[in-house]
Amino acid sequence: MKQAYDFAQEAFFAPMGLSEAHLEQVFSQLLTKDTTLADLYFQSARYESWGLEEGIIKSGSYSIEQGVGVRSVCGEQTGFAYSGEITLPALLESAKAARAISRAGQSGAVNAWTVRTPQRPLYGMDDPLNSLSEDDKISFLRQIDSIARATSPYVRQVMANMVAVHEIILVVDETGRMTADIRPLVRTNVSVIVERNGQTESATAGGGGRFSLDFFVTGNKAQEYAEEAVRKALINLDAEAAPAGNMTVVLGNGWPGVLLHEAIGHGLEGDFNRKGTSAFAGRIGEQVAAKGITVVDDGTLEQRRGSLSVDDEGTQTQCTTLIEDGILKGYLFDRQNAALMGTQSTGNGRRQSYANLPMPRMTNTYMRAGDYDPAEIIASVEKGIYAVNFSGGQVDITSGKFVFSASEAYQIENGKIGKPLKNATLIGNGPDVLTRVSMVGNDLQLDTGIGVCGKDGQSVPVGVGQPTLRVDGLTVGGTATA
Amino acid sequence: MIELYNRFDIATEFQAMAEHVLTAAKAKGATAAELDIDKSMGLSVEVRMGQVDKLQYHRDQGINLTVFFGHRKGYASTGDFSPQALADTLEAACRIARYTSEDDFNGLADAERMATEFPKLDLYHPWELNADMAIDMALQTEAVAREHDARITNSEGAGVDSYAGMSLYANSHGFMGVSHSTRHSLSCSVVAQDGESMQRDYWYSVSRVPGLLESADSVGAEAAQRTVRRLNARSLSTREAPVLFVPQMARGLVGQLVSAIMGGAQYRKASFLLNSIGQQAFPDFVQLREDPLIRQALGSRSYDAEGVATQARDIVKDGIIQGYFLGSYSARKLGMSSTGSASGVTNLLLADTGISFPDLLAQMGTGLMVTELIGNGVNGITGDYSRGAVGYWVENGMIVHPVEEVTIAGNLKDMFKGIVAIGDDVDERGSIRTGSILIDKMTIAGQ
Numbered sequence: 001m002k003q004a005y006d007f008a009q010e011a012f013f014a015p016m017g018l019s020e021a022h023l024e025q026v027f028s029q030l031l032t033k034d035t036t037l038a039d040l041y042f043q044s045a046r047y048e049s050w051g052l053e054e055g056i057i058k059s060g061s062y063s064i065e066q067g068v069g070v071r072s073v074c075g076e077q078t079g080f081a082y083s084g085e086i087t088l089p090a091l092l093e094s095a096k097a098a099r100a101i102s103r104a105g106q107s108g109a110v111n112a113w114t115v116r117t118p119q120r121p122l123y124g125m126d127d128p129l130n131s132l133s134e135d136d137k138i139s140f141l142r143q144i145d146s147i148a149r150a151t152s153p154y155v156r157q158v159m160a161n162m163v164a165v166h167e168i169i170l171v172v173d174e175t176g177r178m179t180a181d182i183r184p185l186v187r188t189n190v191s192v193i194v195e196r197n198g199q200t201e202s203a204t205a206g207g208g209g210r211f212s213l214d215f216f217v218t219g220n221k222a223q224e225y226a227e228e229a230v231r232k233a234l235i236n237l238d239a240e241a242a243p244a245g246n247m248t249v250v251l252g253n254g255w256p257g258v259l260l261h262e263a264i265g266h267g268l269e270g271d272f273n274r275k276g277t278s279a280f281a282g283r284i285g286e287q288v289a290a291k292g293i294t295v296v297d298d299g300t301l302e303q304r305r306g307s308l309s310v311d312d313e314g315t316q317t318q319c320t321t322l323i324e325d326g327i328l329k330g331y332l333f334d335r336q337n338a339a340l341m342g343t344q345s346t347g348n349g350r351r352q353s354y355a356n357l358p359m360p361r362m363t364n365t366y367m368r369a370g371d372y373d374p375a376e377i378i379a380s381v382e383k384g385i386y387a388v389n390f391s392g393g394q395v396d397i398t399s400g401k402f403v404f405s406a407s408e409a410y411q412i413e414n415g416k417i418g419k420p421l422k423n424a425t426l427i428g429n430g431p432d433v434l435t436r437v438s439m440v441g442n443d444l445q446l447d448t449g450i451g452v453c454g455k456d457g458q459s460v461p462v463g464v465g466q467p468t469l470r471v472d473g474l475t476v477g478g479t480a481t482a
Numbered sequence: 483m484i485e486l487y488n489r490f491d492i493a494t495e496f497q498a499m500a501e502h503v504l505t506a507a508k509a510k511g512a513t514a515a516e517l518d519i520d521k522s523m524g525l526s527v528e529v530r531m532g533q534v535d536k537l538q539y540h541r542d543q544g545i546n547l548t549v550f551f552g553h554r555k556g557y558a559s560t561g562d563f564s565p566q567a568l569a570d571t572l573e574a575a576c577r578i579a580r581y582t583s584e585d586d587f588n589g590l591a592d593a594e595r596m597a598t599e600f601p602k603l604d605l606y607h608p609w610e611l612n613a614d615m616a617i618d619m620a621l622q623t624e625a626v627a628r629e630h631d632a633r634i635t636n637s638e639g640a641g642v643d644s645y646a647g648m649s650l651y652a653n654s655h656g657f658m659g660v661s662h663s664t665r666h667s668l669s670c671s672v673v674a675q676d677g678e679s680m681q682r683d684y685w686y687s688v689s690r691v692p693g694l695l696e697s698a699d700s701v702g703a704e705a706a707q708r709t710v711r712r713l714n715a716r717s718l719s720t721r722e723a724p725v726l727f728v729p730q731m732a733r734g735l736v737g738q739l740v741s742a743i744m745g746g747a748q749y750r751k752a753s754f755l756l757n758s759i760g761q762q763a764f765p766d767f768v769q770l771r772e773d774p775l776i777r778q779a780l781g782s783r784s785y786d787a788e789g790v791a792t793q794a795r796d797i798v799k800d801g802i803i804q805g806y807f808l809g810s811y812s813a814r815k816l817g818m819s820s821t822g823s824a825s826g827v828t829n830l831l832l833a834d835t836g837i838s839f840p841d842l843l844a845q846m847g848t849g850l851m852v853t854e855l856i857g858n859g860v861n862g863i864t865g866d867y868s869r870g871a872v873g874y875w876v877e878n879g880m881i882v883h884p885v886e887e888v889t890i891a892g893n894l895k896d897m898f899k900g901i902v903a904i905g906d907d908v909d910e911r912g913s914i915r916t917g918s919i920l921i922d923k924m925t926i927a928g929q
Contacts, residue, residue: 053750056583062574063559064567076530081539084561097539100613134581157750193752193863202752202863242868244891244927245720275530276636277673279680357536394856394870398673398682399715401887403857403870425859425868425889427927475717477859477868477889477927 003117004125008170008180012042012068016087020113023172025088026070030095031108031174034074037335038098039173041069041312042086043354048129051161052141069354070094073336077101082355110176118181118309119316122302123210128164128184131212137162140188140222147226148192152234156200157193158226162186164213171314179314184210185305185461187450190225194233201239201422203232203407207448211303232389232408235420242409242424242478248384249426249474250377250412254445255389257466260295261365261453262393263402263430268322268330269360269455270337270348272397279400279431280328288328289434292370295323297332299347299363305449306364306463310347313358317347322365323434334360352458362453364463370440374468377439379415385424385476386410386417400430425477433471441468484525484644485608486662492521493648493660500652503547503568507654510576512549514590514654518787519545522647527616529624530639534617540645549575553588556580590788591810591820596657597785597792604777605663609644609692616642619668619698626702627672631710636673638682640702643667644692657789665780666692670705676713683709683854688911690778708853711874715884717928718875724849724902725890725924726842726876729909731852732832732919736770738894739763740827740914741862743803745812754865754895758803764898767835770798774828781829781913785822792822797830832916834906842905842920844879850926851876852890865894871926888928897921 013019023040030038044066051059068091069082079101081094132140144160165185172178187208194201205228207221216222251259264280272278280288289295299317301307308317313335321329333341334349337360350361378386389408395401404426411418446465453462486492496519507515524540545568546559556579560571624640645665652658669686685704687696696704727735739755747753755763774792776782785791788810796804808816809824837845854872861867868891874881892900905917 050581056585057581058583058585059555059557060578060582061557061559062578064570065561067561077534078536079538080536081541083541084543094539101534101537138581157752193750195751200751200863202861244889244925246929275638277638277682355540355542357538392858394858396682396856396872398680399712399872399886401856401870401872403859403889405857405859405868422864423859423861423866423868423891425857425870425891425927427857427870427887427889429887475887475889475927475929477870477891477925479866479868479891479893479925 004180004182005115005117005178007168007182008042011044011168012086012170018088022088024110026091026095027110027174029092030070030072030099032099032102032104033107034102034104035072035108035174036075036339037073037174039071039171039313041354042170043067043167045165045167046129047165049161049163050137050141052145053159055145057138057141065353067354070098071357072098072101074102076340078357080357110174113176113178116177116179120309122300122307122309123184125182126212127166128186128212129166131214132217136217137213140216143222144190144226147223148190148230151227151230152194154194154196154234155192155230156195159191160189162188169312171312173314177314179310181310184212186211186213188216188221188225190229192229192233194237196237199237201233201236203229203236205229205232206450209303209305209449210307235408236422239420239422241480242385242421242476243480244476244478246473246475248381249471250381250384250386251469251471252388253441253443253466253468255447255464256387257366257447257464258390258393259404260367260466261362261462261464262395263428263433264295264322265297265362265365266395267397267400267430268332270331270333270341271360273331274337274341278397283328284330286328287326288431289323289326290437291326292440293323293326293434293437294321294368296321296368297362297365301364304364304463305451305461308363311349312351313345313349315345315347315349317363320346332360332362334358350460352460356458359456361455361460362462364446366444366446366465367467369442369444369467372439372441374441374443377441377468377470378412378417380439380470381412382414384412385421386412387424387426395430401427402430403427423478427475427477436472437469438472439470443467483608483610483612484523484646486521486523486646486648489648489662493650496650497658500650500658503572504652504654506572507549510572511551512576513552514550515548516590516653517545517547518649518651520647520649522645524643524645525613525616526641526643527613527620528639528641529617529620530637532621535639537613545571547571547575549579550589551579553584553586554579554582555588556582587811587814590653590655591790593655595790595820596655597659597789600659600784601775603775603782603784605690605782607664607691608646609666611644623668623670623698623702626699627670627706630703630706631674633674633676633710633713634672634706635675638671638673640670651787651789653789659785659789661783664690666695668695668698668701670701672705672709674709674713679714681709681712683712690780712884715886717887718885718926719929720927722923722925724846725921726846726849726851727919728851728853729907729917731855732916733909733912733914734855735919736830736832736914736916738860740807743806745806745808745816747862748806749812749815752863754863755803759805761803762801763803764798764801765901766801768798768801768901769833771831772797772828773831776829779829781827783825783828787824790820790822790824792828827913830914832904834908834917835904837903837905839905839907839918842903842918843876845903846876846920847879848877850885867892867894867897888926890924890926892924
């Protein structure tokens with residue numbers, strides 16, 4: 001059977017007649033005696049997307065993006081250049097530009113090439129673009145439209161799209177490692193706008209992962225996503241303004257784990273901690289969460305959106321424990337930051353594309369389950385809010401302050417879920433929020449595969465998850481003064 | 483130096499390529515086609531703690547191609563300009579068009595609206611800059627910031643970016659336009675610490691003309707001042723109060739208006755300002771003008787992404803909305819005409835009400851001055867607005883203490899109507915130019 005590396009060779013080397021001897025030439029241009037790491041990142045990605053709106057297939061697009069990024073690192077300093085052309089002259093020119101970071105003379109060479117194939121592929125190598133016929137892709141989107149409209153007479157607009165990506169990458173580094181990976185990624189998104197008596201609301205639903213488009217069809221996802229989007233939008237039609245002030249908040253399971261991603265995860269990325277600009281810097285071993293709380297970043301879950309067989313530096317991904325029983329255990333590393341902090345990469349070196357530098361980034365970040373029945377958690381709250389879904393969040397990693405916007409939330413009164421609330425924004429302090437968690441549910445769930453994480457202008461797919469949580473005291477930024 | 487060498491030769495080459503693709507599209511049976519071809523290069527340098535952190539060279543190119551078969555449309559793009567890749571891209575666009583639906587509103591923009599005049603906008607000013615000079619400038623900026631105050635203990639670095647690019651747009655009406663532009667920036671972000679309180683802030687300067695950038699000393703000093711003054715911020719108790727958005731945040735409010743009167747939001751009925759032409763959405767002293775032809779400005783262009791001529795016009799006059807931002811598709815959907823907005827807005831200028839920043843503070847008296855917003859709690863359909871805010875508590879027109887971990891909430895419709903004054907402290911960076919905006923009241927949620 002063909003291995004990932006064989007596909008990479010066909011994609012990158014064969015068309016231009018490149019050989020290992022040429023790579024040696026490039027590395028002899030790139031390496032100097034003070035180079036601490038260097039790599040070439042070859043990438044070829046094909047994207048296809050289809051969009052439905054107003055009941056018709058309004059848009060379709062196809063694109064190919066390919067190129068090579070060349071990096072030279074000397075300690076804390078990085079030189080980088082890239083090219084959309086994969087030819088020897090382009091590689092040599094990029095290498096020359098990237099090595100300008102070093103003041104040393106030319107020396108280094110790679111000893112021997114070793115081809116590595118992911119030992120533990122987490123996804124198949126088939127091209128998801130070809131996993132359904134065009135007619136089937138389109139009829140899936142039409143199905144979403146008709147189901148959504150049949151679900152409620154108040155549905156005014158349905159927008160649905162389906163995206164498939166097939167990507168081949170090859171990382172060649174200064175140690176001679178050549179690591180290839182073939183990555184499928186698919187996603188479907190549904191947005192609906194509902195209108196009742198002149199009042200308009202909207203909601204979205206969707207999912208995906210690293211598998212083929214069959215997933216959507218065989219799993220009857222058209223129905224699931226359409227009904228979920230309509231359900232959430234209708235709830236918002238009945239929602240009242242959220243209260244403002246500090247109160248007990250119960251966070252639902254699954255996607256609300258975006259709170260962990262923002263409030264905790266970013267602050268534990270190795271670059272911020274090496275530089276000392278994170279509110280979590282220097283706090284390993286400290287109690288940063290209530291006892292019983294364990295948070296991990298796990299790149300090894302099969303077919304998950306945030307998973308990778310190897311990261312974008314060719315390092316095998318792993319499950320890294322960030323917080324164990326409330327104690328801060330570790331950070332997330334790429335090769336450069338790990339080396340500078342005297343440790344090993346955790347397989348979290350990720351980049352948006354060949355045109356960007358890798359950085360420590362999360363994969364799938366979640367909290368392990370606790371003991372409480374979710375019903376028991378709700379019942380324990382006298383007065384507060386229950387936030388079930390979020391539209392997104394943001395953090396200032398230096399001050400530790402974070403913000404989330406709830407897209408589905410309810411009042412809790414006397415232990416019972418009450419009226420839906422809208423416009424509920426949660427604000428808090430990352431290093432503090434998990435110390436206020438008083439109950440952890442037994443219902444851990446991961447999100448449906450829709451997460452996009454932004455850092456330094458680069459977007460990468462990620463996963464999040466958590467069980468139901470009770471947080472004693474978060475600021476809720478609504479408009480209704482209690 | 484970051485410059486597109488032989489850019490006029492490249493333009494000639496791109497023109498030939500565009501003509502070839504348009505002809506080939508017709509041969510494939512396309513009734514119309516359009517494409518843009520872009521090429522750019524850039525240098526970006528980042529320094530941190532007195533030494534080089536990153537040195538990056540950028541070089542990008544791409545072709546975006548849309549074909550129409552009657553009212554069906556297909557789109558494909560590629561970064562590879564080889565004849566084979568161009569043929570494959572055209573093939574892919576045609577394949578896509580076989581599966582998209584008939585949509586009567588699809589098509590090129592109307593031929594009679596194509597730009598015919600190309601005023602000199604003076605947007606191309608390459609910088610006589612090499613990597614060493616950029617490094618020195620960034621080092622100087624960061625050094626000024628770090629030496630500014632003993633409480634500045636750390637840095638996220640300073641950076642210099644220089645970009646030069648060109649783009650060509652052509653369509654089967656026979657329109658072909660080429661534009662060249664540069665963009666340069668200098669930025670700095672430092673971290674200050676005082677006891678447990680650690681804060682970061684930044685400043686930057688950006689221009690199409692290198693000589694118009696703020697100096698390294700001034701960018702560094704401003705970044706430092708802004709960082710230090712955030713130390714020891716506190717939350718507030720929950721209350722209602724007036725809110726003053728400094729120009730960098732006020733720009734976001736104008737951006738919310740833009741989103742609400744974009745053609746797409748209007749025809750989808752996904753706007754809190756639906757059918758708002760002629761509506762009084764602001765107090766009568768509010769004037770917002772779009773001016774696409776300002777020389778050297780960051781948002782300037784003489785034609786949009788469909789070749790439609792841009793023109794200066796009023797967006798808000800005496801508080802009343804005068805027009806939307808329309809490309810040809812949304813214009814047809816709404817039974818209107820394109821406003822040359824297929825690439826978004828050009829330069830938007832919000833007129834001030836003749837009041838200085840200190841006078842604005844005095845006019846507010848007691849309230850919250852907002853300097854940073856986080857989170858995405860803006861619902862464009864309902865206008866509901868709730869975001870995390872950082873800033874300063876003001877009493878009797880004087881700044882009392884920094885504030886963090888609060889949210890400000892309201893509804894954009896009320897916020898727009900509640901504008902009390904617009905400062906003359908206009909921030910000219912970016913395509914939206916505005917001074918500070920004072921709003922009568924919002925809900926502030928805190929401890």
